[in-house]
Amino acid sequence: MAKERLRKGTAAKRVPLDLKGRIWIDGKEGTFLGYGRVILLERIQEYGSITKAARSMEMSYRHAWELVDSMNRQASRPLVESATGGRGGGGARLTEEGESAIALFRRFYEDFQAFLADEGKALSLS
């Protein structure tokens, strides 16, 4: 192990900055797609049920339903199709539009994470 090379004089303490951010996609009525909404879509895809998706995120069913309704209203075609009644009481499933929405936002989100990482290297405070 090589000895650590130390600077003399005033040590300009390199403060690592904790860069944060949130991104979303707006629609006619405000937020259309955001991180939480996309997670919700993915859970609906996984469980086939808004109720189970909400529970898995520790989110109230009411809130989850409102988010789904908001996305459906703002999309050109619904992202989630739901059915009431039937053997299992009904359920919900993702449409192709819904799957596209997930992919779209995921890419946006990954690009943003990369952006934050890059900025963290470029910026600093003495």
Add this chain to the structure above:
Amino acid sequence: MAKERLRKGTAAKRVPLDLKGRIWIDGKEGTFLGYGRVILLERIQEYGSITKAARSMEMSYRHAWELVDSMNRQASRPLVESATGGRGGGGARLTEEGESAIALFRRFYEDFQAFLADEGKALSLS
């Protein structure tokens, strides 16, 4: 005026996405620097007073003071120095640390705006 050239068949309507986002820099107690905080710093620099800075942003003095206090507590050295009493009743001025903070966040913010613009070109929804 040339006749508009129309596509036949199913017109894949190109939907321009409205990409939005917020960025900030975290500190020990949560948000350290954000857009509103930086505007506030700039106004303090301009007016030499927290009261006038707050009014110019239509922000309550209480809120402005809390933001300044939060930034000062989290910075290694205060971003704003204030004085009570005196001829004009006192006032507030930006330290060098405060000016650096503005410059730092401004750069971060500009980079982010560029990022959003770039993403807008890269992403789309059919």
Add this chain to the structure above:
DNA sequence: ATTCGTAATATACAACAGGGAATAACGAAA
């Protein structure tokens, strides 16, 4: 017809953020 679990919807409640207003503290200048 009964059962079952989910969708859909309404009402009441809790938590939190921020605004408005009021007041005390302050200190240089007159």
Add this chain to the structure above:
DNA sequence: TTTCGTTATTCCCTGTTGTATATTACGAAT
């Protein structure tokens, strides 16, 4: 020592957001 406008601080009110809870609607399977 009086004046003045700002900083510093407290208390109350309100709007928003989400939770908790309860009820109704639904329809395939039994």
